[in-house]
Amino acid sequence: MGTGRQHDAIAIQNADVQVGVARRARLVADLDPGGIQRGREGQSLVKEGLLDVGGSGFPIPHDAEGPLGDRRVVHDPGDDPRGIGKDQESQNKPLHLAGKYIQIGTVNTNRTDVWIRGGGVAGLTAAWHCRKAGLQVVVTDTAAIGSGASGAWWALMNPATGVQPAPVAGIRQAMVGFELMRNELGLDGVGWIKAGIWRPALDKALANGFAKAAAHPDWPAGWLRMDRPMHGLAGSGVLRVAAGYAIDMRLWLTAVAARLGAMGVDIRENVPQHHTVPARHRVDCIGMELLTDPAWAHLRLHPIKGQLREVLVNGIRGQFPALSARGYAIQTDTDRWVIGSTYEHDFTDAKPDAAYDAYLIDRFKAMFPQPVSVTVVGRWAGVRIGSHNRQPILARHPEDETRWAVTGMGSKGLVYSQILGRELADRLTADP
Numbered sequence: 001m002g003t004g005r006q007h008d009a010i011a012i013q014n015a016d017v018q019v020g021v022a023r024r025a026r027l028v029a030d031l032d033p034g035g036i037q038r039g040r041e042g043q044s045l046v047k048e049g050l051l052d053v054g055g056s057g058f059p060i061p062h063d064a065e066g067p068l069g070d071r072r073v074v075h076d077p078g079d080d081p082r083g084i085g086k087d088q089e090s091q092n093k094p095l096h097l098a099g100k101y102i103q104i105g106t107v108n109t110n111r112t113d114v115w116i117r118g119g120g121v122a123g124l125t126a127a128w129h130c131r132k133a134g135l136q137v138v139v140t141d142t143a144a145i146g147s148g149a150s151g152a153w154w155a156l157m158n159p160a161t162g163v164q165p166a167p168v169a170g171i172r173q174a175m176v177g178f179e180l181m182r183n184e185l186g187l188d189g190v191g192w193i194k195a196g197i198w199r200p201a202l203d204k205a206l207a208n209g210f211a212k213a214a215a216h217p218d219w220p221a222g223w224l225r226m227d228r229p230m231h232g233l234a235g236s237g238v239l240r241v242a243a244g245y246a247i248d249m250r251l252w253l254t255a256v257a258a259r260l261g262a263m264g265v266d267i268r269e270n271v272p273q274h275h276t277v278p279a280r281h282r283v284d285c286i287g288m289e290l291l292t293d294p295a296w297a298h299l300r301l302h303p304i305k306g307q308l309r310e311v312l313v314n315g316i317r318g319q320f321p322a323l324s325a326r327g328y329a330i331q332t333d334t335d336r337w338v339i340g341s342t343y344e345h346d347f348t349d350a351k352p353d354a355a356y357d358a359y360l361i362d363r364f365k366a367m368f369p370q371p372v373s374v375t376v377v378g379r380w381a382g383v384r385i386g387s388h389n390r391q392p393i394l395a396r397h398p399e400d401e402t403r404w405a406v407t408g409m410g411s412k413g414l415v416y417s418q419i420l421g422r423e424l425a426d427r428l429t430a431d432p
């Protein structure tokens with residue numbers, strides 16, 4: 001940790017990160033002192049309403065078998081004091097893609113409240129929350145939107161990970177936040193977001209863990225269901241995560257950027273390194289670049305490389321929702337899947353490495369009872385950022401109160417960026 005002024009950094013889940021003395025008492029009251037924890041304890045955060053997203057209720061689950069239909073949560077921004085009612089019309093404009101170092105959308109050049117550096121899932125989700133809170137936002141990226149770890153071809157927004165999944169506090173708000181974002185940005189029902197995740201229990205121990213999880217009262221009704229072994233899938237049963245999603249991240253981020261542009265967020269891609277934006281606050285969402293930024297050395301971050309493969313598959317019949325067992329697999333066409341991922345803590349470069357093909361393919365094949373043949377047609381790698389206690393971090397710089405960072409989301413960027421983005425917007429609006 002740094003010296004001098006104490007850090008006004010919450011790490012939403014990080015008891016070790018110090019916070020300013022005055023704020024600390026409040027934070028401890030608001031946030032569980034241990035941060036977001038698993039299970040009942042963590043739910044206190046939800047009860048406090050700290051991370052509530054505006055009384056819209058919780059998503060009523062869809063399932064992989066059918067769309068959510070008219071049961072989907074519909075958010076009326078007109079009722080939301082933080083809403084963006086006047087911008088609604090512009091959201092109906094057709095999508096257009098962000099170009100090379102261009103500005104999209106209408107820009108109020110008089111005043112910038114927040115300069116967000118980095119157009120990955122952290123930066124764009126934070127931009128959405130801040131814009132909804134009425135802030136003027138500029139997002140810059142030294143490359144293209146989604147060119148960091150968030151560009152993972154397909155990624156899961158899975159509220160039920162692990163061998164005996166338990167809800168992390170804030171998970172409901174994260175799932176609702178994502179639904180609202182889709183809804184308000186007019187990206188509902190698009191084909192590159194798939195509802196529902198199936199988790200085949202590949203052995204009895206996993207099946208027991210899943211069954212216990214599905215029966216646990218901490219889970220919102222309908223989010224999880226333990227099912228019998230299913231035809232076409234290996235294992236002793238399947239945990240159906242009705243509330244989960246699989247998302248084509250490149251399309252998601254590009255579309256979000258375009259919609260944010262229509263909401264008046266100024267998005268600049270491919271800016272030079274030295275490009276600066278005068279603003280009241282600066283938020284660093286720069287992924288792995290944080291590792292080498294001395295200003296954030298006290299956060300004790302570390303890189304975790306992950307790899308994906310696009311594969312052509314023979315021997316699997318039918319259509320599956322996203323699968324998650326040892327790794328995940330998303331069927332993107334009849335015979336085409338994206339499979340992943342690795343967790344490499346020791347690596348020399350961030351490039352894909354064919355030596356991991358067999359590892360990923362074996363884990364994919366284990367999900368099916370029949371022989372399956374697999375050909376790799378694409379490789380992708382990215383570097384996620386982990387924190388020392390595996391909890392995501394929203395940090396305010398100890399020496400410069402106008403400077404923030406969002407990081408440490410590991411492999412759960414979609415979930416944590418909703419929680420941190422909302423929290424950031426709340427703090428910035430409370431701190432004019």
Ligand SMILES: Cc1cc2nc3c(=O)[nH]c(=O)nc-3n(C[C@H](O)[C@H](O)[C@H](O)COP(=O)(O)OP(=O)(O)OC[C@H]3O[C@@H](n4cnc5c(N)ncnc54)[C@H](O)[C@@H]3O)c2cc1C
Pocket residue numbers: 117118119120121122123140141142143144145146147148149150151152154155156157273285286287288289305306307308340341342381382383384385406407409410411412413414415
């Ligand atoms: C293999 C793999 C699988 C994954 N699977 C999942 C999954 O299933 N579910 C899930 O939720 N997430 C998944 N992720 C994403 C993961 O959760 C990451 O934690 C998340 O993408 C991090 O997002 P970020 O916005 O913090 O960083 P990044 O996505 O890395 O974004 C950082 C951005 O900052 C830009 N930048 C860098 N320097 C500067 C600068 N000086 N100025 C301006 N911009 C700068 C970069 O160009 C980049 O666009 C996966 C990632 C990998 C690698």
